[in-house]
Amino acid sequence: MSVTAFRYAPLPPDTEPLRQEVRAFLRQALKDRPALRRADSWMGADPEFSRELGRRGWIGMALPKRYGGAEAGPFARYVVIEELLAAGAPVSAHWIADRQSGPLLLRFGTERQRDRHLPAICRGESYFCIGMSEPNSGSDLASIRTRAVRQGGGWLLNGHKLWTTNAHYSQFMIALVRTGDKTAARHEGMSQFIIDLRAPGVTIRPVRDLAGGQHFNEVFFDNVVLDADALVGTEGEGWQQVTAELAFERSGPERFLSSIALLHTLIDAVGRRPDAFQAREIGRLSARLMTLRQMSLSVTAELAAGANPAWAASCVKDLGTSFEQELPEVAQLLLESPPSVGGGTDHTQVLAYLMQLAPSFSLRGGTREILRGIIARGLGLR
Numbered sequence: 001m002s003v004t005a006f007r008y009a010p011l012p013p014d015t016e017p018l019r020q021e022v023r024a025f026l027r028q029a030l031k032d033r034p035a036l037r038r039a040d041s042w043m044g045a046d047p048e049f050s051r052e053l054g055r056r057g058w059i060g061m062a063l064p065k066r067y068g069g070a071e072a073g074p075f076a077r078y079v080v081i082e083e084l085l086a087a088g089a090p091v092s093a094h095w096i097a098d099r100q101s102g103p104l105l106l107r108f109g110t111e112r113q114r115d116r117h118l119p120a121i122c123r124g125e126s127y128f129c130i131g132m133s134e135p136n137s138g139s140d141l142a143s144i145r146t147r148a149v150r151q152g153g154g155w156l157l158n159g160h161k162l163w164t165t166n167a168h169y170s171q172f173m174i175a176l177v178r179t180g181d182k183t184a185a186r187h188e189g190m191s192q193f194i195i196d197l198r199a200p201g202v203t204i205r206p207v208r209d210l211a212g213g214q215h216f217n218e219v220f221f222d223n224v225v226l227d228a229d230a231l232v233g234t235e236g237e238g239w240q241q242v243t244a245e246l247a248f249e250r251s252g253p254e255r256f257l258s259s260i261a262l263l264h265t266l267i268d269a270v271g272r273r274p275d276a277f278q279a280r281e282i283g284r285l286s287a288r289l290m291t292l293r294q295m296s297l298s299v300t301a302e303l304a305a306g307a308n309p310a311w312a313a314s315c316v317k318d319l320g321t322s323f324e325q326e327l328p329e330v331a332q333l334l335l336e337s338p339p340s341v342g343g344g345t346d347h348t349q350v351l352a353y354l355m356q357l358a359p360s361f362s363l364r365g366g367t368r369e370i371l372r373g374i375i376a377r378g379l380g381l382r
């Protein structure tokens, strides 16, 4: 097995004017957004804000112009999402479509699917969710049981997805389901489908998170009719397609910027005269952040070169989520300001909110233990 190290991949200098443009827009657009809402990070949704980003050409940036994209390089998109996340912009509505579904459809979709979906994604109007996990099938994704069987010219779908982020306002799900016969090997006989979530037979139920928010759902399919064009890519190759998709999901700056609002309120609360301990710890956090950013840029360069750096992407996610989860703990060591819900300062409210959300960071997108298994395999250790 060949192991590629992380390579230094600096941001091209020509991305700097774009960064300044995005920053100036966000300064104005988010001037009234409170710190607690900024802490939603990429879980905060605002369709009107998504449409505004679409008008500015900042969604689906890497997609070809004929589908509404900008044919921008991967680093231009990186700069835009880095600025959006650092500012706590409400990006959740279009997030999955921009990051995952658009690139997936470009790579595996039919021309008809691309024409239908990609322009609406780029306009910030079409929202997608990911239907992988099911009850009893999370880490062991190959044990999914939701099944589509051929019927007429299309398919008949039955089953149940769980933890589906944003299903309650997305128009579409891209789901991994079984299509092979029941004797097929575990990693075979799976396919991906685009499911219209308003179709008869689809039921969506909210699942509330620890902080009381509704971000994810369970989704039931009861004899849902899919037309032939719902199949994405090749029948039976869903596993390979999903594996390629996960590298996009695991290496972006969202894997170390989910708690950035807390770093901002912490620095403000500490003020301009930190003591030696506060200065050292904030310096350490900043140094870790910059290192993670370089690793993430390195994976972005690999992806852009057509590689599938699955283990390196897993490293970014594992180290990034450890950083995000430690931030609330370090913040509590630096200031004697206990977390507060429904009152208190910006800092104590953001602290309370992120303490409740942080446990989920190392579950979503693949758990820590699973990622470490992928890293070990990538390094030839298992």
Ligand SMILES: Cc1cc2nc3c(=O)[nH]c(=O)nc-3n(C[C@H](O)[C@H](O)[C@H](O)COP(=O)(O)OP(=O)(O)OC[C@H]3O[C@@H](n4cnc5c(N)ncnc54)[C@H](O)[C@@H]3O)c2cc1C
Binding pocket: 129, 130, 131, 132, 133, 134, 136, 137, 138, 139, 140, 162, 163, 164, 165, 166, 216, 360, 361, 363, 364, 365, 366, 367, 368, 369, 370
């Ligand atoms: C905020 C959030 C959003 C999510 N959004 C989505 C979404 O949009 N779409 C979607 O499909 N899913 C989504 N998920 C689901 C997520 O992918 C799963 O929760 C995750 O894959 C773990 O699966 P599980 O919950 O079934 O836990 P399990 O797989 O049951 O794991 C339980 C524990 O056992 C450990 N474990 C399991 N197998 C092994 C092993 N072989 N070796 C060592 N340890 C092991 C795990 O690491 C974990 O600690 C989301 C989850 C969260 C928390």
